[in-house]
Amino acid sequence: MKPSSIAERAKPFRLVKYFTFTSLIVIFIGTIILSLLNTHWVRSMQYQKSEDYALLLIENLNHQVFLQFILPVGLKYGKIELRNQEQFERMDSVVRSTLHSFKVEMVNIYSKNDIIAYSFSPELVGMENLGGTFYKNAxxxxxSSKLVQNGGFWEIFLGIPKEIKIITFAPLRAEKPLSPISGPVLGVVEIRQDLSRDYRKIFKFQVVVIGTISVVMGILLLTLIYVVKRGEGIIEKRAFERIRLKDQLAQAKHLSSLGEMVAGVSHEIRNPLGIISSSAELLKKKMAPQDNLNAIADIVVTEARRLNNIITDFLNYARPKKPNRRACRVDEVISKNIHFLEHQIKENGYVIRTFVDDEIPVIMADGDMLYQAFLNLFINGMQAMPRGGAIDVTIEAGDGFLWVYIEDEGEGVSVPVMEKIWDPFFTTKEKGTGLGLGIVRNIIEGHDGMIRIDNRSEKGARVSVKFPLSQEAK
Known part of the structure; x- marks a missing residue:
């Protein structure tokens, strides 16, 4: 299976995935921008509301000051002098009673000469030239109003300065009774309102909005990642399945052609090969035991048998036999293999250790074919350890499968060999057809199983074989 083929098949889905992720990021950024704009709009509304509130207070204060202070004091004293303690206290009483319970931090009343004639703060009374441009406009x-902020750069940038105040300047006018027309400007009223608490509430609301958006987007992102991973898994699985089926179909066609060719060729070879073998055995019987030609006859018979075994391997690989399934215990098949190899095991210093679960299910399988497959695997394991060593066999059931692990203590399988290990006719042995593992895989897959070979973390190789328990004997 070529990864490039799978990548090409999954390419459209990846485009959809990238488009979806990009859209989610754009939506998130757009939502944050809208939230910031909304916060700015709320602050502007708060500023306008505070300014309108201040103007209403000044209008009411103007009315009360004119009626309760200017007129009575003017009639009583003939002129207004706030330096007069009695007049100042009367003015203070009028202003404070008018603004009582309203959110006003500071009130300053300027004369027409830009001198503070009255203030909530007595130390400001008498100070000059503090009004500035806003005073002149009034x-x-x-x-007019202005916003004054005190705090660090980031505090002001985020909209949560230590102090934020709105200062409103408006004219103090004489009133004409029963007339909508205001009289001349007598002075200027300055009202300061502390908006710090209101702006902090707006900031907290903004944090809640952005936090909610982030949580929602995070949930959407996690959901999207989950869906994408599931989708990628399904697409990749289907792509692997299609490629596997395609490879199996190509292999089946190849094996079918190869099987027909091998069957014809093997028939033509086996007939003369049988004649050669039987003739050599007949000649050997007619020769005297001490005759030197006996050795030649033995060589002919041995090589004829080896050639016959090679032809048998070709036939077994090219035309796999269909399993004759019956109730079969895999642990008993393994025991037969070990018993058959007992002489070779003792002679060459091998140890085969078995680890079998207490309850191993009986499966429907061809015991003779499994015997042949496991025998090849044991022989390969021993050939990987020419100086002897241990082979561990583990048999266990779980997750709907019967697992068989065969682990040796050899040198393992190199990367170049691992890439070609399942290729037919590939072998690292001096004498071998390179069909042994191919025959083993055909047998295992013929039982709907799977086989794989990996290198162990310590040393040696591990062969993993699994059979589905759907074939479990009832």
Missing amino acids: LDGQS
């Missing part, structure tokens, strides 16, 4: 009859 003196010309135009009300």
Whole structure:
């Protein structure tokens, strides 16, 4: 299976995935921007509301000061002098009673000479030239406000300065009774309101909004990642399945052609090969035991048998036999293999240790074919340890499968060999057809099983074989 083929098949889905992720990021950024704009709009509304609130207070204060202070004091004293303690206290009483329970931090009343004539803060009374441009605008009859912020750069940038105040300047006018027209400007009223608490509430609301958006987007992102991974898994699985089926179909066609060819060729070879073998055995019987030609006859018979075994391997690989399934215990098959190899095991210093679960299910399988497959695996394991060593066999059931692990203590399988290990006719042995593992895989897959070979972390190789328990004998 070529990864490039799978990548090409999955390419459209990846485009959808990238488009979806990009869209989610754009939506998140857009939502944050909208939240910031909404916060700015709320602050602007708060500023406008505070300014309108201040103007209403000044209008009411103007009315009360004119009625309760300017007129009575003017009639009583003939002129207004706030330096007079009695007049100042009367003015203070009027202002504080008018603004009582309203959110006003500071009130300053300027004369037409830019001198503070009255203030909530007595130390400011008498100070000059503190009004600035806003004072001059108010003196010309135009009300205006300014926002004053105190704090660090990031505090002001985030909208949570230590102090934020709105200062409103408006003219103090004489009133004409029963007339909508205001009289001349008598002075300027300055009202300061502390908006720090309101702006902190707006900031907290903004944090809640952004936090909620982040949580929702995070949930959407996790859901999307989950869906994408599931989708990728399904697509990759289907791509592997299609490629596997395609490879199996190609292999089946190849094996079918190869099987027909091998069957014809083997028939033509086996007939003369049988004649050669039987003729050599007949000649050997007619020769005297001490005749030197006996050795030649033995060589002919041995090589004829080896050639016959090679032809048998070709036939077994090219035309796999269909399993004759019956109730079979895999642990008993393994025991037969070990018993058959007992002489070779003792002679060459091998040890085969078995680890079998207490309850191994009986499966429907061809015992003779499994015997042949495991025998090849044991022989390969021993050939990987020419100086002897241990082979561990583990048999266990779980997750709907019967597992058989065969582990040796050899040198393991090199990367170049691992890439070609299942290729037919590939072998690292001096004498071998390179069909042994191919025959083993055909047998295992013929039982709907699977086989794989990996290198162990310590040393040696591990062969993993699994059979589905759907074939379990009832």
